[in-house]
Amino acid sequence: MSGSELDNIGGKIRTLRQSKQMTVRELAKLADVTPGLISQIEHGKVSPSLSTLKKILAALGETIISLVEQDIGEQALKGIIRKEERRRVFVSPGLTYELISSKNKAYSMFISYLEPGYDSGENFYSHDGIESGLVIQGSVEISLGDKSVILNEGDSITYPSTIPHKWKNVGKVPAVGVWVVSPPSF
Numbered sequence: 600m601s602g603s604e605l606d607n608i609g610g611k612i613r614t615l616r617q618s619k620q621m622t623v624r625e626l627a628k629l630a631d632v633t634p635g636l637i638s639q640i641e642h643g644k645v646s647p648s649l650s651t652l653k654k655i656l657a658a659l660g661e662t663i664i665s666l667v668e669q670d671i672g673e674q675a676l677k678g679i680i681r682k683e684e685r686r687r688v689f690v691s692p693g694l695t696y697e698l699i700s701s702k703n704k705a706y707s708m709f710i711s712y713l714e715p716g717y718d719s720g721e722n723f724y725s726h727d728g729i730e731s732g733l734v735i736q737g738s739v740e741i742s743l744g745d746k747s748v749i750l751n752e753g754d755s756i757t758y759p760s761t762i763p764h765k766w767k768n769v770g771k772v773p774a775v776g777v778w779v780v781s782p783p784s785f
Contacts, residue, residue: 607689608652613641615659629658646691648720650765663690664698664707664783693717693768699777707783713739713766713774723763726784730764731757737774741766760784 616626616637623641627634631654639645640655647655656662678701686698693714700708715737723742733755740749743762749769750756758764760780768774 607687608646609641609643612637612655612659615661616641619659621659626655626658630655646689648691648722649694650720650722650724652690653724653726662707662784663688663696664709664780691717691720694719700779704782706779706781708777708779710735711774711776711778713737713768713776715768715771715773718767719765721765723765725763726760728760728780728782728784729757730760730778730780731755732776732778735775735777737768737772738770739766739774739776740769 616623621629623634623637627637630637630651632651636645636647636651637655640647652663680699680701688696688698690696694717695712697710697712698707699710700706711732723744732750734750734752736752738749738751740747741756741764743758743764748756
């Protein structure tokens with residue numbers, strides 16, 4: 600992953616933190632991470648795991664999708680997002696989201712790209728709402744509490760987001776899926 604991809608998240612976190620007049624130490628304490636990690640993320644030196652990124656954004660009162668929605672143009676606000684206008688967010692090494700829904704309070708919809716062997720992090724996470732996903736390419740193992748299932752191309756799943764969950768690409772090709780999260784808490 601290149602530095603510019605890491606800056607995509609780090610720079611937005613720094614801007615959000617500064618707009619809320621928070622110090623690096625204050626954000627680190629709220630997110631239960633070290634100030635050094637926040638600084639490294641903000642300067643594009645490291646990329647957080649999905650679970651760490653969610654903790655940092657929760658401490659800022661934001662979501663992953665809200666980072667992308669800040670940049671959506673006038674056409675997308677009308678509900679149309681042309682393929683060439685999609686916003687991408689590099690979530691962590693091996694994981695990229697491409698926003699395909701315009702900003703709304705009901706749901707967020709995005710395409711996820713997960714490289715072989717990569718996952719959402721070793722920790723489970725949960726949030727309010729419901730999630731639905733469709734695997735377009737590859738194989739993804741989804742763990743929901745103490746149960747796991749492997750989804751292959753063409754398989755879909757819907758589950759309450761309040762169930763602790765995590766996922767991993769268990770195939771040999773990038774896993775591509777379309778996901779809907781309601782409300783847009785992701």
